[in-house]
Amino acid sequence: MTPYEEIRVPVTGGELAALRWPAGETGAPVVVALHGITANALSWGAVARVLAGRVTLVAPDLRGRAGSAGLPGPYGIAAHADDAAALAKAAGDGPVVLAGHSMGAFVAALAAVRHPDRFGELVLVDGGFGFPAPTHLSADELLTAVIGPAMDRLAMTFPDRDAYRSFWRAHPAFGGEGWTPEVDAYLQRDLTGTEPAMRSGCVLEAVRTDGVGLFRDEVLAAVRELPVPATLLWARRGLMNEEQGLYDETRLAAAGQPDTKVGAVPVEDVNHYTVLTGDKGAGEVADALLRAALRR
Template sequence: MIPYEEIRVPVTGGELAALRWPASDPDAPVVVALHGITANALSWAAVARLLAGRATLVAPDLRGRAGSAGLPGPYGIAAHADDAAALAGALGGGRVVLAGHSMGAFVAALAAVRHPGRFGEPVLVDGGFGFPAPTDLSADELLTAVIGPAMDRLSMTFPDRDAYRSFWRSHPAFGGDAWSPEVDAYIQRDLTGEEPALRSGCRLEAVRTDGVGLFQDEVLAAVRELPGPATLLWAQRGLMNEEQGLYDESRLAAAGQPGTNVRAVRVEGVNHYTVLTGGKGAGEVAGALLRAALPG
């Protein structure tokens, strides 16, 4: 895994932790990259490597996760969007490319709408287009429908780091050659506590608030209100490596994508996770970021 530096940026309530992979050229474009609902900044490590020094990538641990777990609420998609804008402002320079994976894609879309002068063309990775919430579900039922098994992990404890590694290696999305030293570092960054009671560092309150927030009207509308062009890279396969991904052409049509400024690109042979962490998926994401950063 290529080296990175840890930085901290003032935001409302404290400091946001972020990882920075610097470009070879100090004048190279800057990308701010946002992770998913129970992930952390190291989910972007493979993309950073494949950028190969052509852009600086800065990935925060979102409020309530990993290095930013100590940041207090309020949580929610809007709070993360404002944190992303504060981070971009602290980096200096001009507009930055904004990227997001899964929940991070919804944050990126909302940040681009709320802070149009701060960001360039967004790159959304298997997220950003949502669907109205079923009216017959409670908040907890809705959350289970959104992230399912990930919620169970947040209440589990593990005797040591190898046990956590084994837990993830048995996940259908990380089978075969999907595992890598970068994936290992990413999942290990999630842990907090001491043996024999290690646990995820994600704050349950933050995850609950953010999960329900994905169905708010402002969040659902953001991708249709983007001030300029954007790209969506959507994974062929789903969260559990199932054949049906989060999106397909019919689902995107139902979500209104054809009438937006967002160009949708299917990424073959990847699932919801490996579209970001696997070699093929990360390469597609890195290419999209460079095209957004260096148009023409």
């Protein structure tokens, strides 16, 4: 696994935990990378490996997750956006490249709108474009629609780390070549507690607040109000490795993507997770980050 260092950055209410993969050269560009709704900083491990020190990559555990689980609320997409700005200020001089996967892409878009002096170009990975909430659904039903089985996991306990590993290895998204030592390390970072009652370290209130927040007007509008160019890399396959991904050309057109500063690029043969954690997806994400860094 690519070596990294653990850092902590002051934010409202305490300190945000983050992982930093340093560049091989002084003065190299800085990329801040944000994870998904029940993920953590190590979800960017494969991308860090492919980047191979050509940039400094800094990925936080967002408030309410992993090393930042102890940070208090208020939670929500805006709170994460402000935390990302504080991290960017600490991580590098001048605007930094900002990336986000899944929910992290929505956070990235809002952060760029709220803090235009902190960020340069954006790379959005299978997220950032949303759709208005169905009016007939309750908050919990909305949350289930957003992340589905992930919510069930937050209420589960596991006798040991092997049991948690087995739970995830059965997930359709990680079948076959989708399971790697980097994926294992990323998922194990989420686990907390002691045997025989280990559990996800995600704070349920944070996940609930963030999930519902994805449908707020301010969040949905952010990607159409970006002050900088962005690239969206979207996975052909979905969260459960189903053939229909979160996006396709028709859905993106309905979300108004052609009229934004965001260029959309499909990534073939990946799903919502492996677009970030698999070799093919990580390679395309790393290439997009390097292109954005060179255009600073």
